[in-house]
Amino acid sequence: MSKQVKCRNVYIGGGAPISIQSMTNVDSRNEEALLAQINQLTKAGCDIVRIAIPDMESAWTLQKIRSQVEIPLVADIHFDYRLAIAAMEAGADKIRINPGNIGSRDRIKAVVDAARERNIPIRIGVNSGSLEKDILDKNGGVTAEGLAESALRNVQIIEDMGYDHLVVSLKSSDVLMNYKAHKLVAEKTEHPLHIGITEAGTLKRGKVKSAIGIGSLLLEGIGDTMRVSLTADPVEEVYYAQEILEAAGCRTPKVDLVSCPTCGRTKVELQALTEEVERRLSAADIRPGLKVAVMGCVVNGPGEAKEADFGVAGGTGKGVIFSKGEIVKTVEEKDIVDELMNAIEGK
Structure with missing residues (x-):
């Protein structure tokens, strides 16, 4: 199990x-726009918001x-150590730096000392576009081994300064x-890991x-905090995460909705039916983790979906x-959604 750090009221x-x-993508100097986007992300279910700090303003x-x-x-800080210190003085709950582009050891130490004074975590972030020249030369380019070496090297820099309130991030756009x-x-x-695929692409491909x-990392038990990086509205990143x-x-869904892919046996408009059930479930006040099945026929009905709390099989x-x-009851096709929701809501 990884170590634990605290970012304001969120443990990592x-x-x-x-x-x-997620990360804001509006002008970080525009207070109104920034506040609006942060509130949108919070409402969507985001736990931590990152903001680019490119200048003192x-x-x-x-x-x-x-x-x-x-x-x-x-x-989120790059290049100028003074921005990191200013951001912490402004109330940042965590900073993201790449020690390799902050500058001299004295400048890195100034950032670490400011973080130590406030007991806030430092996220050490490296990616495939920021590897040190000696690592690139040794590995003949960007490699997994090089990414790992760079991340661990930068962790060591901070640890040698006597600070271990760290989160480690190493990302590539290459999935493997x-x-x-x-x-x-x-x-x-043992430091907690921030995981994701950097520059993943558009909403569809990303x-x-x-x-x-x-x-794949989550199934290996790797990852303590995460961001889905999409070329899209940041709110979409939160929903997809x-x-x-x-x-x-790793989280209990509000509803686990399962449905069959349809086949020649299907005699109801299953796609429209499933979409309507999904819409009604999202608006219903039901217990988290409820499993609902919408199946096209009796072959895939109560049999294959017998673990579902509630379900329907078309005829x-x-x-x-x-x-x-x-089986609870047989109903007309036009009444399927209403009767299924009545059963779920105990009516």
Whole structure:
């Protein structure tokens, strides 16, 4: 089990639930736009929000925002160590740096000392585009081994300064390389890991790469906090991160809705039926983890879906409502959704 750090009111590592992160993409100097996006992300279920701090004006805006929201805020810093210190003075709950681009040891130590004074975690972030020249030369380019070596080297820099309130992040847009690099690092450090696939792409393609890349790590027990990186509205990152966590068994879904792919035996409009059930379930007040099955025929009905709490199997203009494999009633096709929801809600 990894060590545990605290980012404001969110614990990372040490057996804590895997937290979801996203990053604002509006101008960090625009207080109104920044506050609006942070509130949208919070409402969507984001646990930690990261903000780029490219200049001092952004740090001052962070200070104004900090008093208006409760969610932990992470300052994303590159190159200028003074921005890291200013962000912490402004109230950042965590900072993200790559020690390799911050500068001299004295500058890194100034950042570490400021973090130590406030007892806030430092996320050490490396990716395939920021590897040190000697590592690139040794490995003949970007490799999983190189990513792991860079991450561990930068961890060692901070540890040698007597600070271990750390989160480690190493990301690649190459799914297999990302997986191998995380496996290597997880074997050699107890610091919590921030996982994700960097520059995953558009909403359509990025979802697939993230599902494979993040999901494979979660199934290995690797990952304490995560971000799905999409070229899209950051809110979509949060929604899809929740889906990945649910699919990997790391969070209890509100509803586990299963449905068959249809075949020649299907005599009802199953796609429309399933979509309507999904819509009604999302708005219903039901216990978390409820399993509901929408099946096209009796072959895939109570039999294959007998573990479902509630379900329906289609017939010729009719549907069979069942619970835990036992048939409850037979209803007309037009009444299937209403009768299924009545059964679920105990009406």
